[in-house]
Amino acid sequence: MSARLNVEPNLPDPDGFYELLIETHQDLDEEHSKMLNAQLILLLANHIGDLAVLREALAIARAGVRAPSS
Amino acid sequence: MDLDYQGHRFDYVPAAAQAGRHPVVVVGAGPVGLATAIDLAHNGVPVLLLDDDNQLSAGSRAICFSKRTLEVFDRLGCGERMAAKGVRWHVGRVFKREEEVYSFDLLPETGHAHPAFVNLQQYYVEGYLHERAQQLDRLELRWRSKVTGLVQHADRVVLSVTTPEGAYQLEAAYVVAADGGKSSVRALMGLESHGRSFRDRFLIADVEMTADFPAERWFWFDPPFHPGQSVLLHRQPDNIWRIDFQLGWDADPVQEKTPERVIPRIQALLGKEARFELEWVSVYTFCCLRMDAFRHGRVLFAGDAAHGVSPFGARGANSGVQDADNLAWKLRMVLSGDAPEALLDTYASEREQAADENILNSTRSTDFISPKSAVSKLFRDAVLQLSKDQPFARKLVNSGRLSTPTTYHASPLNTPDGERFGGCVALGAPAADAPLTLQGAAHWLLRHTGNRFSGIYFAGAAGLPAPQAFPVPTLAIAAKGQGGPGLFEDSEGLFAARYDASPGSFWLLRPDQHLCARWRAFDAQAVRAALARASGRIAVPAAHQMETA
Numbered sequence: 001m002s003a004r005l006n007v008e009p010n011l012p013d014p015d016g017f018y019e020l021l022i023e024t025h026q027d028l029d030e031e032h033s034k035m036l037n038a039q040l041i042l043l044l045a046n047h048i049g050d051l052a053v054l055r056e057a058l059a060i061a062r063a064g065v066r067a068p069s070s
Numbered sequence: 071m072d073l074d075y076q077g078h079r080f081d082y083v084p085a086a087a088q089a090g091r092h093p094v095v096v097v098g099a100g101p102v103g104l105a106t107a108i109d110l111a112h113n114g115v116p117v118l119l120l121d122d123d124n125q126l127s128a129g130s131r132a133i134c135f136s137k138r139t140l141e142v143f144d145r146l147g148c149g150e151r152m153a154a155k156g157v158r159w160h161v162g163r164v165f166k167r168e169e170e171v172y173s174f175d176l177l178p179e180t181g182h183a184h185p186a187f188v189n190l191q192q193y194y195v196e197g198y199l200h201e202r203a204q205q206l207d208r209l210e211l212r213w214r215s216k217v218t219g220l221v222q223h224a225d226r227v228v229l230s231v232t233t234p235e236g237a238y239q240l241e242a243a244y245v246v247a248a249d250g251g252k253s254s255v256r257a258l259m260g261l262e263s264h265g266r267s268f269r270d271r272f273l274i275a276d277v278e279m280t281a282d283f284p285a286e287r288w289f290w291f292d293p294p295f296h297p298g299q300s301v302l303l304h305r306q307p308d309n310i311w312r313i314d315f316q317l318g319w320d321a322d323p324v325q326e327k328t329p330e331r332v333i334p335r336i337q338a339l340l341g342k343e344a345r346f347e348l349e350w351v352s353v354y355t356f357c358c359l360r361m362d363a364f365r366h367g368r369v370l371f372a373g374d375a376a377h378g379v380s381p382f383g384a385r386g387a388n389s390g391v392q393d394a395d396n397l398a399w400k401l402r403m404v405l406s407g408d409a410p411e412a413l414l415d416t417y418a419s420e421r422e423q424a425a426d427e428n429i430l431n432s433t434r435s436t437d438f439i440s441p442k443s444a445v446s447k448l449f450r451d452a453v454l455q456l457s458k459d460q461p462f463a464r465k466l467v468n469s470g471r472l473s474t475p476t477t478y479h480a481s482p483l484n485t486p487d488g489e490r491f492g493g494c495v496a497l498g499a500p501a502a503d504a505p506l507t508l509q510g511a512a513h514w515l516l517r518h519t520g521n522r523f524s525g526i527y528f529a530g531a532a533g534l535p536a537p538q539a540f541p542v543p544t545l546a547i548a549a550k551g552q553g554g555p556g557l558f559e560d561s562e563g564l565f566a567a568r569y570d571a572s573p574g575s576f577w578l579l580r581p582d583q584h585l586c587a588r589w590r591a592f593d594a595q596a597v598r599a600a601l602a603r604a605s606g607r608i609a610v611p612a613a614h615q616m617e618t619a
Contacts, residue, residue: 038452046462 005056075197082214095242098249102373102390104199109398111209122216130191134384138475156188162287171457172464183514253375265359270440279346289469295338365418377425379432382470399581413606424476438468485587485600493570504565530573
């Protein structure tokens, strides 16, 4: 059986991580922040390396965002 | 000797235009139609080839011909000439701006008769195929003969053919429509291809020059000499270089073809002092699409008539030649009564699967090269930026995944493996080449197979079964160092490695050299059952049901 995406709390220091995430974007404009985020996603996806897990994460993220109604 | 294949005009021969009944009429004398007609005639089927024009390819058009295509041309008797004229290459490099971010080697191993790819202008490929066609008595080619009507009956197809002298009708048991992306046969039958078109334009400039770029595929994303777009550079024979510039959707396709616009683009790449001459210029767009079904009764669609891809990956002409490779033997067996007509359905199913694979790869490459949204471009640029220092990201760089032949994994013609086989040749894949020797002389495995069902037997210490025990012509190969009279020797051990050979193993190859059955021990009855299955004569052989029960 393939692994499932872990959605249980897994970060030892949630506040610390959150602070780090925001700090990493410091002094960047929106364009550069987007580039940073894109590279971050690619790095983490490669680390996970399991398409089933990634598919689950992508689906959850997509479910949380609605396309603008046309 | 090479003629001026682009400039040559073929005469319309009035006497040839006559009604009659033909086993096979092939429509379209491009690479796919020529290959199909040659395959049929070479293997004994009379064939009539019609073309609405009177010339071969104008412009270099398709230039990358894969190892597998050269192997098919070998089987048709003209592979050596293509390989000798073509520029051999196997390394591709990808640049972001001026920096190399990724390179790939398409044939990292030796022991194959042919290189991974040769670059050869389409007019040479068609010219050599045409000359091969002229050697075949059973092949008749009629130029300036346009199919303008088509009516299918239960037992035949009636074609209306329009020539400079007027129209006439002829009958065919089967029609192969290889008449290109704008197939008139497809239109006459009211059929369509479906898929995606891409909103981008590309400029091909073929230039003649002496330059010291190596014979490699070079691809730039966002180079300083053509900012914001991609550029591809490829070497062809006769000091011709293919330069492909991405222009974007807003480019004017007429203006962009003029020398005033093209020459500065090339100078930006080569430098102001570079000496070159424009050979051929074309601005193109493309679609990834295919027909829903490649067989419509007695009409079989092949090549661009059946499916279309973007040019990144060299999957157009190569997959078309593989259509021909798949179709010709099936038509021959159906016409001779050795196979039921249902065998033609496997042409459709196998090659539709291949088209899906090619379209998938081609679409993915196109989405990377020509991103269609801001976020698609963002991720593309993120991949390119990471690829400089992060090896993992280089695998995501997609400047075209180059044509590889399709493995017919799920083909009903395969006899499922009863035993485990490793190696690199999967069931349903084209046989891999390997160097052999016979009494000290060098041979290539693939040149001793094809055109008919054939076997490969790996001889063990127990020696060989009597030749008449084999139901099909069989190549007997001995292990490295154990060759003997009448036995090929696996001189470098590559056959054993590629096929995971153990003494006594037997492989059954189709006439198109695809592997359709294999066993760890030779059993004539099992081979006969696999042969019947691969000919479409039985759906599931009883012997196999017993094995797996």
